[in-house]
Amino acid sequence: VTTAAVLVPLVLALPLIAAGVALVFHRSLLAQRAVSVTAVAAVLAVTVAVLVLVERDGTVAVQVGAWPAPYGITLVADLFSSLLLAVSVATALGVLVFAIGQLDDIVERRFFHPLYLVLTAGVGASFLTGDLFNLFVAFEVMLIASYVLMTIAGNRSSIRPAMTYVVINLLASTLFITAVGLVYAATGTVNMADLTGRMAELPAQLQLALGLLFLVVFGIKAALFPLFFWLPDSYPTAPAAITAVFAGLLTKVGVYAIIRTQTIVFGADVSGPSTLVLLIAGVTMIVGVLGAIAQDDMKRILSFHIVSQIGYMVLGLGLYSVAGLAGATLFIVHQIPVKTSLFLVGGMVEKAAGTNALAKLGGLVRQMPVAAALFLLAALSLAGLPPFSGFFGKLALVQAGFSAERWVITGVALGGSILTLFSMTKIWAGVFWGASARDEEAIPVGAGAVPGPAEGALSGPAGGGAAPGTTAEALPRVPRMMTGGAVGLVALTVGIAVFAGPLHDLSVRAAEGLVDPSSYVEAVLGDGPTGDTLVTGEVAP
C-alpha cells in the first residue's frame, strides 16, 4: 500500500467522519467549530500532499475495497484533478473561517458545520472519482448539502429562489443519470478510464449525442449560456459566506466535469477547435458581463460575473489543444479563490454597512480600508490586469486562441475583460469611493443584526449632515474571523500570481494528461484486462 493510496480516500473520509462528530457535538458551537476547522485544515494538508505525490510520481489510482477496475469503485488523482482539489479545499478553509465570524449563532446552530463538511466531501469526491456513476453520487452529496445551506436562513426571501435552484439541479441530475444509463447501454462500463477506449469504438453520431447530453447536464450545473438563468437568481439570496463557497466551488466542479467528460467522450481523435463550444463560451462571457453591468447590487454583479468567467474556462476546452486546456486549468485555479474572496468582501461590506446595494453605499474606503484594499486586489485580478493572477490565466487562453487562429473568440474574450474591468469599477465607485451615501439616505431600519448603522443613519441627518464624508460615524467592527478568512484568500490569489510560472507548467502537464489520457488509463487499469469484461451491456437484444 503506497502513501498515496492511503491519502486519496482520506479526502472523502475525513470530512464525512468530522460531519458525524460535529453532529454529536450539536449542543456546543465551540466544539463544532473546532471539529470543522481541524477537519478542513487536515483535508487541505492531505490534498497538498496528494498534489506533491502526483506531481512527482504521476497519476495515482486507488481501488477502494480492492475490487479490480473497471468493476470496483475507483478514485483517481491526476494532475488536473489534484491541482483543482488543493485550491478548492484551501478556499473552503478560508470561507469556513469567514463563516464562523459572519453567521449568526442561531443560523450556525442549524447544522451549518456538518453540512459544510459534507459539501467539502462532495467537492473532493467529485474531483477524485474515477467513474461516471460515482461522479453522479458525488454531485448529489455536494448538492444536497448546498440545498440545505441555501435555505439555512429559512425566511421568505430565501425560499423562492431556493426552489428554482433545487428543481433545476434535480432536473440536471435526472438528465445526468439518463446519460449514465445510455453510456452504460452503449459501452458496458461507467469507469472513466475504461470508457476512453470504448467511446472511440462507438459510431460518431452516438458519440456526438452522448457528448451533447453531458454538455447540457454539466452546462446547467456550471451555468453556461443559455442554461445559467438560475444562478444570478438564487445565489445572492444566501448569506455571504455560503454564496461565496457556492461561487468558488460548485460551478467550477461543473466546469471540471464538462472538461473531464468531453475529453473522455471525444478522446484524442478530435481534429481541432469545436465551433459550437467556442460559440457557447463567447456568448456566456458577454451575456454574463453585460448582465453584471446592468445590476446595482454588489452580490448580484458578482453573481453575473460567475457566469461570465465560466465562459473563459469553456473557451479553453473549445480550443481543444494542450495550450487551451492548460489556459483553462490555470484560469480555474485563479478563479476559485478570486471569485470567493470578492464575495467575502461583499459580506464584510454587508456586515458593516447593512446592505450591498450600490445606491446606499459610498465612501467606505475611509471607514473600511482593509476591505477596500482586499476588494481592489481581487477585482484587478478578476479583470486580468497584470501583474495579478487573472492576467496569467487570460494570457494563456489568449495565446492559445491566437495559435489556433480563432481571432473572433479571442477578440471577444479580450473585450469581455474590458467590460469586466468596467463593472468592477462600478462597484469600486459605488461602494468605496465618493461621499458616504448614508448622509443623504437612511439605511433600512430592519437591519436587526446591525443596530449600529441604523442608529447612525437616523442621527446623521439630525446632526445637520455637516460636510459630507467628514462625519465618518464609526461603522460596527467587522469580526476578526471574517477579515482573517478574506485576507487568507486574497493572499492565496497573490500567491498564485507570484508562482504563475510554475503553476502554468503544472497546468500544461495537466492538459497533456487530458488530451492524451494514456497515463491516466494505465494508472487505473494497469495492464489488466480491458477487452474481455465479465459483463457487458452488449447482451441487450
Place this chain on the structure above:
Amino acid sequence: MTLTLAVTVGALYAAGTYLLLQRTLTRIVIGLALMGHGANVLLLMAAGGPGAPPLIGDEPPAQAFTDPLPQALALTAIVITFGVIAFLLALAYRSNALTGNDVVEDDIEDRHFGEDLRPEEGRLT
C-alpha cells in the same frame, strides 16, 4: 419487451416534463418523480434481456443472467431521488406556511421583492 420499456420510458419523461413546466411545486415534484422513474427504467433496460435468473450454478454462461450493475445503479438513484424529493416537499410545506401557497413565483425584480420584505423580517446574516 424492449419496445414496451422504451415506450414506457418515453411516456414517463413526457409526463414528467409536462408537469415540470407547471407553476405549483406539488406538480413539479410529481413531474420530477416521474422523470426519475423514467431514468431508472432506462437504467434497467441497459441491464439486458429480462426474465433470466440472476445467478444459477457455478459458471453460468454470460448470456444467461441479467447484468446486476444497472440494478445497483438504479437502487442508488432511487435513494437519492427519494431524499431530494423529501427535501423539496419540506420546502413546499415551508413555502405554504410562509406565503399560503406553493406557487413558484416570477423571479423578475426579485431583489426588490426581497428588499421590500427585509424590514419586517430582519436579516439573517
